[in-house]
Amino acid sequence: xxxxxxxxxxxxxxxxxxxxxxxxxxxxxxxxxxxxxxxxxxxxxxxxxxxxxxxxxxxxxxxxxxxxxxxxxxxxxxxxxxxxxxxxxxxxxxxxxxxxxxxxxxxxxxxxxxxxxxxxxxxxxxxxxxxxxxxxxxxxxxxxxxxxxxxxxxxxxxxxxxxxxxxxxxxxxxxxxxxxxxxxxxxxxxxxxxxxxxxxxxxxxxxxxxxxxxxxxxxxxxxxxxxxxxxxxxxxxxxxxxxxxxxxxxxxxxxxxxxxxxxxxxxxxxxxxxxxxxxxxxxxx
Numbered sequence: 001x002x003x004x005x006x007x008x009x010x011x012x013x014x015x016x017x018x019x020x021x022x023x024x025x026x027x028x029x030x031x032x033x034x035x036x037x038x039x040x041x042x043x044x045x046x047x048x049x050x051x052x053x054x055x056x057x058x059x060x061x062x063x064x065x066x067x068x069x070x071x072x073x074x075x076x077x078x079x080x081x082x083x084x085x086x087x088x089x090x091x092x093x094x095x096x097x098x099x100x101x102x103x104x105x106x107x108x109x110x111x112x113x114x115x116x117x118x119x120x121x122x123x124x125x126x127x128x129x130x131x132x133x134x135x136x137x138x139x140x141x142x143x144x145x146x147x148x149x150x151x152x153x154x155x156x157x158x159x160x161x162x163x164x165x166x167x168x169x170x171x172x173x174x175x176x177x178x179x180x181x182x183x184x185x186x187x188x189x190x191x192x193x194x195x196x197x198x199x200x201x202x203x204x205x206x207x208x209x210x211x212x213x214x215x216x217x218x219x220x221x222x223x224x225x226x227x228x229x230x231x232x233x234x235x236x237x238x239x240x241x242x243x244x245x246x247x248x249x250x251x252x253x254x255x256x257x258x259x260x261x262x263x264x265x266x267x268x269x270x271x272x273x274x275x276x277x278x279x280x281x282x283x284x285x
Contacts, residue, residue: 002029005200006055008088009062010034013157014102017193018059025201031055035062040084046091057200060088060101067106068248070128081131086138093142100147100200103207105185107133107150110255115216117261118150118207125253136207147204149196150260152211156283157189163284166224170233177247178224180240183217183257188279191272198269209260212276217259226277230284 005022009015010032019032031053038049040062050058062084064070064077085101092099106129107122124130139146155161169176187210195210221240228235243254266273 003027003057004029004031004053004055005057005059006031006033006050006053007059007061008033008038008040009060012061012063013161013189014154014193015061017157017189018061018196021193021197025197040087041080043087043090046087047094050091050095050097054095055097057098057100058088058092059196059200060085060099063102064131065128067126067128067254068252070131071126071248071250071252078127078131081128082134082138085135086142089139089142089146092146096145098145098147098200098203098205099139099143100149100196101135101139103136103148103150104129104132105150105152105258105260106255107136108255108258110258113216113257115259115261116209118209118264125255129255145203145205147199148207149192149199150207150209151192152185152187152260154187154189154192155280163227163280166227166238167231167233170228170231170235170237173234173237175237175239176224177239177241177245178221179243179246180219180221181256182220182243182254183259184220184223185211185214185217185259186223186276186280187211188283190283191274191279195265195269195272198272199265202268204268208265209262210265210273211260211262212279213262213273214259214276217257218276223276223280226280227284230281 011034022030064080108116109123122133155163224238225235
């Protein structure tokens with residue numbers, strides 16, 4: 001019997017990657033729904049869609065992920081991270097459906113020098129992080145059979161991303177200020193999609209961290225330099241800049257070193273965690 005998987009936010013970079021991988025499996029039927037087919041902010045529409053399709057699994061790739069814009073767009077699509085997830089979780093509970101969704105390192109404050117474990121105290125510093133924490137709680141308070149995957153800066157998937165922006169700016173000969181004191185574990189979307197397929201295929205429940213392996217983290221500047229080198233672009237156009245001097249168009253608090261610990265995931269699927277430089281090289285060719 002085919003396992004029916006409903007993917008929301010299927011037109012996002014992550015959604016497309018997840019759908020493509022699941023469609024390679026012979027025992028799965030994938031129903032891919034973009035925002036035009038299903039707006040998860042509409043609870044009645046969510047209920048009607050799940051009742052009609054009767055999936056055994058929902059993978060939610062819909063979300064508002066612009067950290068800067070989240071500070072000034074609180075009344076618009078940011079609610080997709082909280083109320084949207086609440087609608088999905090409530091409906092999943094009603095129809096006894098397994099729900100997978102995605103969260104972020106921004107639920108942590110970045111004050112720890114060690115990578116964060118899944119059960120470490122959450123302390124978001126900005127509206128985006130608050131919305132992600134709220135979404136996690138919407139799910140965990142209503143469901144037992146759920147999976148939340150936290151990740152870090154994503155690139156790839158065929159859409160606009162930070163790698164593309166770096167290449168565009170440097171290719172045009174424009175200087176680009178990049179933080180040298182904000183640390184990340186840059187993650188290729190294709191690898192996150194593969195990790196998602198592995199976890200969901202085993203019906204794994206709970207919260208898991210997944211990123212490419214960056215050890216204690218790499219600075220945004222170091223990552224941008226690597227992108228420039230692989231693209232054959234002039235890295236001298238990259239301007240190492242402290243976060244306090246970055247222009248975000250308004251106040252923005254960021255967790256300086258919120259690196260996600262990977263031990264939990266590595267114990268299950270060690271072969272799916274590769275170094276960040278290796279993943280970037282695979283993506284850029």
